[in-house]
Amino acid sequence: MVTQESEGRSTVCPNHHQNPGGSESCSICGLPIVDYEMELELLLSTLAEEERHVMFSRERVFIGIGDHGCGLVYDFHRSWGSVLRDSEFLMIKSSGDAEQLTDSALPVTSNQGYTSPPLSLHFLSMSVNSQVGYFGLGERLARDDMEMDDRLLRSGVRSSAAKQAVFLLAALGGGTGSGVSPYTLQRVKALNPHSRSLVVAMMPAADEPDSAHFNAFCSLSRFIGTDHEPLADIILLADFDRLMKIRGVGASGEELARESLLSHLVAALVGAVANSSPSEADPDYLAKMSSSMGIHFFVPCLAIGRSLEIFGSVTNVLESALSSPLAPMDKESVMLSYVLLQVPDRMASSLHEKTLRAELNKWNKDNFPRLKGSALQLSHSSGTSDRVDLCLLLGGTKLGVTAKRAQEGFDRFKSVVGRKSWEQEFGVSSENLLEMEQVVNSYDSKLDEMSS
Ligand SMILES: Nc1nc2c(ncn2[C@@H]2O[C@H](COP(=O)(O)OP(=O)(O)OP(=O)(O)O)[C@@H](O)[C@H]2O)c(=O)[nH]1
Numbered sequence: 001m002v003t004q005e006s007e008g009r010s011t012v013c014p015n016h017h018q019n020p021g022g023s024e025s026c027s028i029c030g031l032p033i034v035d036y037e038m039e040l041e042l043l044l045s046t047l048a049e050e051e052r053h054v055m056f057s058r059e060r061v062f063i064g065i066g067d068h069g070c071g072l073v074y075d076f077h078r079s080w081g082s083v084l085r086d087s088e089f090l091m092i093k094s095s096g097d098a099e100q101l102t103d104s105a106l107p108v109t110s111n112q113g114y115t116s117p118p119l120s121l122h123f124l125s126m127s128v129n130s131q132v133g134y135f136g137l138g139e140r141l142a143r144d145d146m147e148m149d150d151r152l153l154r155s156g157v158r159s160s161a162a163k164q165a166v167f168l169l170a171a172l173g174g175g176t177g178s179g180v181s182p183y184t185l186q187r188v189k190a191l192n193p194h195s196r197s198l199v200v201a202m203m204p205a206a207d208e209p210d211s212a213h214f215n216a217f218c219s220l221s222r223f224i225g226t227d228h229e230p231l232a233d234i235i236l237l238a239d240f241d242r243l244m245k246i247r248g249v250g251a252s253g254e255e256l257a258r259e260s261l262l263s264h265l266v267a268a269l270v271g272a273v274a275n276s277s278p279s280e281a282d283p284d285y286l287a288k289m290s291s292s293m294g295i296h297f298f299v300p301c302l303a304i305g306r307s308l309e310i311f312g313s314v315t316n317v318l319e320s321a322l323s324s325p326l327a328p329m330d331k332e333s334v335m336l337s338y339v340l341l342q343v344p345d346r347m348a349s350s351l352h353e354k355t356l357r358a359e360l361n362k363w364n365k366d367n368f369p370r371l372k373g374s375a376l377q378l379s380h381s382s383g384t385s386d387r388v389d390l391c392l393l394l395g396g397t398k399l400g401v402t403a404k405r406a407q408e409g410f411d412r413f414k415s416v417v418g419r420k421s422w423e424q425e426f427g428v429s430s431e432n433l434l435e436m437e438q439v440v441n442s443y444d445s446k447l448d449e450m451s452s
């Protein structure tokens, strides 16, 4: 016999004896009284715990944040999704109510879908506007989103994956990209402490307002954080205006520009461009090496689709890449040099790995007097051309140089944002601002200590 308790709860004796409300055990058979609500809660929490362990995990998870970050992941998924097995693709953005209802143009499942789609879209649950605008507001939106963990779990971020790499792509000039990205990585680390993370961060162009540079600076500081362990292992910085100026050539001779160049960079990192597994380095190895040295920011330099017949040697292609870094840097301070090199199969015999390594070591030595470590990730493609793809990732330059523009914008804008009365408007306090400056300064001074 079920008893309806005064507060609407239902209890029952397992042997169906009648008992007065509030009894803990049955007065006739002595068995504990079952409280439906409590039992249901217990069942749900057991299931949730179970799901954490039993459900799939993914070796690689690609996450795009904000409008531009989502565009990058969308583009990347379209170009490389089919060759990247055991990967998951997730886009996170803010939206107005109307957009949530009408945004059906993307071939993705909604928040309600419980399947594991290859590319999914998550709208931040409390967002009411597609333009969040400021870092602090984006961060607040992310913190208030109760569905974030669930979404990440469903994208395969799990502690059962011992070797998981999470790639996060975002433009840091906007409020969503800058504010939501670091928090997302924080949750990724909490859900899978073994995961490695790599961020591709698009930095605002020179002609963008101070608020954009301010957002970017706050975000960079959050990625490295005050704790012992930074949120991101590797952060690749690309200035929006520099990216717009460079060009590459794709496998079928087509011009590569803008987002597709960054797509190519990420594809090279995960070995998607190759027809076999790349030698030596992989993102996990690079992330480990960088983290162990405390070097987290890298400037990418790209030379995609360069004809060896025209350039004459790999050294010349390296020079070409180094002549157009995607963010400011000074060669003198480079401590880590990672080269991702892709050569067509038919040239493999003339470009032996051993010879290439020797050539690269010499070039590194000639260019970077403070070099502490280097790696070559060599892979082969089935193409018949003589074109090589080269991505050079240089680490160890100070944020004061590489993110100078962001720092200057931050300095100008902080007097507006830091006022007590405007904390609610911008979502950051003056203490937060001070901490951000300290984080960046302390990163740069550690680099100084290391290089001296
Ligand atoms: N204006 C413009 N900015 C671009 C473009 N492509 C990339 N960006 C960069 O993207 C940044 C803005 O990032 P978005 O992704 O639009 O912003 P968001 O993350 O959605 O953030 P909110 O819109 O503020 O919520 C700018 O600061 C630019 O540096 C482009 O085609 N036009």
Ligand SMILES: [Mg+2]
Pocket: 066, 067, 130, 131, 132, 174, 176
């Ligand atoms: Mg936006």
